[in-house]
Amino acid sequence: MIGIDLGSRHIKIVQMQKGNVIKKALYDTIQFYRRYGIARQQRLDIDWEEIGFPPDQLTATGYGKITVKIEGAVHIPEIQAHTAGAVFQSGLYNFTLLDIGGQDTKIIKVRGGRVADFLTNDRCAASSGRYMENMADVLGISLTELSLHSEDPVNLSSTCAIFGETEIISKIVEGKSISQLAAGVNYTLYRRFAPQLKHLASDKLVLSGGGAFNTALMKIIAQQTGFDTIRVDDYQFNGAIGCCVYGGN
Amino acid sequence: MQKIAFTTSIPVEILLAANKVPVDLNNIFIADQQAAAMVEKAEEAGYPRNTCGWIKGLYSVALESQPEAVIAVMQGDCSNTQALMETLQLKGIKTIPFAFPFERDREGVQLQIKKLMHYFAVDIEQVHSIKQSLEEVRNLLRQIDTMTWQDNLVSGGENHYYLVSSSDFNSDPLQFKKDLYDFIAGAKKRQPFKDEVRLAYIGVPPIFTDLYAVTESMGARIVFNEVQRQFSMPYVTADIYQQYLMYTYPYGAFARLEDIEEQIRLRRVDGVIHYTQTFCYRQIEDMIFREKIDLPFLTLEGEGPGKLDGRSRMRMEAFINMLKNIK
Numbered sequence: 001m002i003g004i005d006l007g008s009r010h011i012k013i014v015q016m017q018k019g020n021v022i023k024k025a026l027y028d029t030i031q032f033y034r035r036y037g038i039a040r041q042q043r044l045d046i047d048w049e050e051i052g053f054p055p056d057q058l059t060a061t062g063y064g065k066i067t068v069k070i071e072g073a074v075h076i077p078e079i080q081a082h083t084a085g086a087v088f089q090s091g092l093y094n095f096t097l098l099d100i101g102g103q104d105t106k107i108i109k110v111r112g113g114r115v116a117d118f119l120t121n122d123r124c125a126a127s128s129g130r131y132m133e134n135m136a137d138v139l140g141i142s143l144t145e146l147s148l149h150s151e152d153p154v155n156l157s158s159t160c161a162i163f164g165e166t167e168i169i170s171k172i173v174e175g176k177s178i179s180q181l182a183a184g185v186n187y188t189l190y191r192r193f194a195p196q197l198k199h200l201a202s203d204k205l206v207l208s209g210g211g212a213f214n215t216a217l218m219k220i221i222a223q224q225t226g227f228d229t230i231r232v233d234d235y236q237f238n239g240a241i242g243c244c245v246y247g248g249n
Numbered sequence: 250m251q252k253i254a255f256t257t258s259i260p261v262e263i264l265l266a267a268n269k270v271p272v273d274l275n276n277i278f279i280a281d282q283q284a285a286a287m288v289e290k291a292e293e294a295g296y297p298r299n300t301c302g303w304i305k306g307l308y309s310v311a312l313e314s315q316p317e318a319v320i321a322v323m324q325g326d327c328s329n330t331q332a333l334m335e336t337l338q339l340k341g342i343k344t345i346p347f348a349f350p351f352e353r354d355r356e357g358v359q360l361q362i363k364k365l366m367h368y369f370a371v372d373i374e375q376v377h378s379i380k381q382s383l384e385e386v387r388n389l390l391r392q393i394d395t396m397t398w399q400d401n402l403v404s405g406g407e408n409h410y411y412l413v414s415s416s417d418f419n420s421d422p423l424q425f426k427k428d429l430y431d432f433i434a435g436a437k438k439r440q441p442f443k444d445e446v447r448l449a450y451i452g453v454p455p456i457f458t459d460l461y462a463v464t465e466s467m468g469a470r471i472v473f474n475e476v477q478r479q480f481s482m483p484y485v486t487a488d489i490y491q492q493y494l495m496y497t498y499p500y501g502a503f504a505r506l507e508d509i510e511e512q513i514r515l516r517r518v519d520g521v522i523h524y525t526q527t528f529c530y531r532q533i534e535d536m537i538f539r540e541k542i543d544l545p546f547l548t549l550e551g552e553g554p555g556k557l558d559g560r561s562r563m564r565m566e567a568f569i570n571m572l573k574n575i576k
Contacts, residue, residue: 077566077567077570078563079563079567079570079571080567080570080571114571114574114575115567115570115571115574116571117545118564118567118568118571120560
């Protein structure tokens with residue numbers, strides 16, 4: 001079983017056999033389409049041989065789902081894919097899933113292993129992986145560095161991924177340290193989805209998606225909400241794993 | 250005959266009694282192939298980007314269609330209508346204010362309707378005679394609505410189209426009546442829909458052009474179009490004042506809620522879609538509906554005219570899928 005998560009920033013492919021991940025790969029979205037995709041009547045034929053995945057049953061999900069249909073794949077909704085992945089990886093059945101993707105953040109209330117309710121961030125990319133990348137860029141630090149700081153945050157009023165840059169620059173001029181600025185960015189991320197988290201609360205909070213990489217953010221969430229907060233092991237591949245699980249069922 | 254345009258449903262009987270052609274600017278805007286360009290035109294004129302797409306569309310349509318006057322509903326509809334009215338005045342368009350009273354009292358409704366009758370120099374007998382003659386059309390609309398949720402012969406999109414069009418009867422009540430008869434006759438010959446999921450749609454009509462088609466392609470059907478149904482005046486009433494007093498749309502979230510709760514019970518819906526327009530105060534009212542309606546609930550937001558964006562589509566798909574799993 002092969003699961004494909006067509007993200008806005010990265011494409012994640014996972015192959016599973018008997019409940020185990022046997023192979024996985026991550027590609028830059030644009031590069032992937034350019035290099036491996038052959039469009040045939042509005043469907044994308046992936047050159048599996050070139051990628052190095054043997055032919056197998058395909059299940060796909062992700063942002064690109066609307067415009068890109070992978071030839072030979074069953075396409076499933078993202079919310080369901082992420083939920084299936086998180087249930088499989090965490091072994092939990094009742095929790096709230098926070099999936100921080102490249103362009104959007106999803107909050108899913110899971111009960112009995114199924115989607116009971118969900119919310120997504122509003123229309124802009126604030127509070128997503130893209131915002132983290134932009135802010136790290138402005139600060140001239142890596143995402144790894146950004147993900148370390150949660151103490152003594154500067155107060156950033158703008159959650160806009162673009163206007164946030166201007167505000168950061170003015171804080172740099174004020175002489176704030178990188179760690180304070182990075183912590184400020186991480187708090188801004190949290191504040192953006194905090195109301196939704198409260199709305200779909202559970203005792204357990206599970207993080208997935210590329211944004212779950214941000215350890216400082218995870219720490220802030222746990223501190224501020226008081227929820228038992230964990231992240232799935234293979235957070236970036238959670239959607240693709242979910243595709244395999246969902247497809248296998 | 251002179252066209253009289255309006256910004257939302259008003260007592261259209263008065264216009265017909267005065268021998269005017271009613272034009273709902275909303276319907277003209279959204280049916281226009283160039284609807285997106287209409288929004289851009291208003292922005293070029295100076296309308297801010299962060300204002301409702303409908304208001305911008307209405308502005309451009311009003312300028313383009315050059316009606317004799319525009320009736321602007323100042324209370325009970327959109328909070329931007331005052332500025333819309335003023336900017337139309339700036340361009341030399343005659344505007345007539347109308348307001349649904351906040352208190353929802355008969356006296357207030359009576360006063361407003363009388364003012365409008367006075368403006369168009371018609372009396373209550375003439376208006377009631379029109380009301381009477383429209384009863385056949387309104388009955389056909391009620392029939393289409395019943396055929397949607399009870400007989401399952403009418404799609405959500407068709408229900409939307411006919412009910413929303415009843416605000417101005419497509420500017421020609423006689424032709425509209427014929428269209429309704431033809432449609433009903435055709436729909437009666439169909440096989441009933443076998444829905445996996447039944448949905449209620451609450452809120453103002455969508456700015457998305459393919460919402461109903463997409464919903465049905467996902468195995469769900471909208472069997473209740475709340476505001477569109479209100480536009481069709483679903484209640485049998487003794488007089489024009491009572492008709493516009495029972496009409497729920499302009500009287501706030503709680504007036505609407507009563508009707509919504511009753512209808513979603515009656516129509517056995519599995520979930521509710523609440524549509525709100527970007528930058529609209531009704532996004533705040535979403536809190537009320539979310540809290541009071543005890544059914545799975547999806548809030549959809551639309552900004553400009555066109556097809557559903559990828560994100561909204563993803564959310565719709567996940568919502569419908571979730572409802573299928575719950576069933």
